[in-house]
Amino acid sequence: MARKKKYLNNSDMLKQIHLSKMSYCMFLDPINDNQQDMILDHLDEIQGTQNIQVSKDEEGEPIMEDVSVITIARQLRAKRLNKLNDTKLTMDDIDITDVVFRIMTSEHIPLVPKKKAKKKTKKKQIITELFDEFDDNVLSVDNVITDEVEMVPLRCKFPPFFHYRVNDNLEPSVVGKSHWKGEKLDEGEFGMEHGQVTNELAIMYMKLCERYATRSNWRGYTYNDEMRGQALLQLAQVGLQFNEHKSANPFSYFTAIVTNSFTRVLNIEKKMQNIRDDILEDNNLTPSWTRQFANEQTHQKYLNNPNKPDD
Numbered sequence: 001m002a003r004k005k006k007y008l009n010n011s012d013m014l015k016q017i018h019l020s021k022m023s024y025c026m027f028l029d030p031i032n033d034n035q036q037d038m039i040l041d042h043l044d045e046i047q048g049t050q051n052i053q054v055s056k057d058e059e060g061e062p063i064m065e066d067v068s069v070i071t072i073a074r075q076l077r078a079k080r081l082n083k084l085n086d087t088k089l090t091m092d093d094i095d096i097t098d099v100v101f102r103i104m105t106s107e108h109i110p111l112v113p114k115k116k117a118k119k120k121t122k123k124k125q126i127i128t129e130l131f132d133e134f135d136d137n138v139l140s141v142d143n144v145i146t147d148e149v150e151m152v153p154l155r156c157k158f159p160p161f162f163h164y165r166v167n168d169n170l171e172p173s174v175v176g177k178s179h180w181k182g183e184k185l186d187e188g189e190f191g192m193e194h195g196q197v198t199n200e201l202a203i204m205y206m207k208l209c210e211r212y213a214t215r216s217n218w219r220g221y222t223y224n225d226e227m228r229g230q231a232l233l234q235l236a237q238v239g240l241q242f243n244e245h246k247s248a249n250p251f252s253y254f255t256a257i258v259t260n261s262f263t264r265v266l267n268i269e270k271k272m273q274n275i276r277d278d279i280l281e282d283n284n285l286t287p288s289w290t291r292q293f294a295n296e297q298t299h300q301k302y303l304n305n306p307n308k309p310d311d
Contacts, residue, residue: 007211008204013250016201020240021158024195026188027176033163034176036102037080038073039245043103045069047170070170073099100175101164104245108177109160110190111151157192158240197240205235205254212258223269231261 018035027033040046048069053062074094081089153160156179163176174185182188213219213228221227234257242253277287286292 007207008251010249010251013201013204013254014244014248016198016204017240017242017244017250020195020197020201021178022195023198024157024180024192025176025178026180026182026185027163028185029175033100033165035080036100036163037077038069038099039102039104039161040069041104041245043105043164043172046101046164046166046172070096070099070166073101096170097165097167099165101166101172102245103162103164104159105162106153106160108162108190109153109156109179112154114150114152157195159243159245197236201239202236205232205239208254209235209258212255212262218262221266221269223265227262227265230265231258234258234261 022034049066051064051066054065055063074091077094078089160178164172165175166172180188181191181194209228209231242250277291280287
């Protein structure tokens with residue numbers, strides 16, 4: 001019996017996410033430098049070690065050992081090439097200079113003023129502060145107050161990074177930059193509009209939204225199409241924010257985005273329905289069946305126990 005094929009899987013999604021991100025990047029060698037073998041947070045970690053599981057003891061407990069990052073990266077590259085080309089390479093077959101490291105950094109991203117969080121202020125406090133400003137003559141040109149603005153890197157379509165290779169002396173050199181465009185890597189400039197999501201990844205977005213919309217807890221709503229549209233829009237905006245360094249499960253990440261989008265539309269529609277029902281009841285008109293059913297339940301609860309106060 002043929003095995004049932006899943007409509008989406010993580011390996012295909014990771015491949016399309018990678019291809020989409022690469023369209024926003026620039027490399028010395030677009031063919032050999034675009035695929036990272038290991039992702040690190042800082043450049044100094046290349047010459048360091050990581051504590052990983054090397055084997056298990058007789059009782060099945062993991063045996064941990066400090067292994068150099070270079071060794072781990074060579075093992076990962078050999079594993080990736082074996083899976084890609086159906087070969088049997090070992091770590092010894094991989095040269096140090098062939099390994100590509102992705103270092104998460106935002107040093108090449110332009111700085112912009114940090115947005116201040118909105119604070120909820122009472123009306124009386126606003127009026128008081130307004131009169132205080134007039135009393136202190138703050139609005140005059142001579143008394144303009146300027147606060148120091150905190151500068152932060154511009155929010156990008158996905159976490160920015162550099163790609164590095166090392167020589168035989170483990171000296172790193174940049175071979176690729178994200179969010180970069182130009183004729184040469186050293187003479188390029190920052191850019192976020194020259195890339196695009198692949199057609200395959202866009203189809204995956206649509207499949208996920210359509211499949212999720214058919215679930216039993218969502219398919220009965222009359223505004224199901226609006227939920228699906230909002231989820232698709234959200235995926236198009238933040239889908240590439242998925243970070244391969246933190247997870248290898250983009251399906252879970254995308255599903256969480258779709259769930260939040262569906263729930264947001266549901267809450268908005270419920271709020272609008274309550275407002276509409278309040279207006280209808282105030283004008284002695286028949287509200288929705290949902291409100292009528294809620295009123296009947298409240299009335300029945302009161303008849304069963306008239307001495308109990310309302311919740």
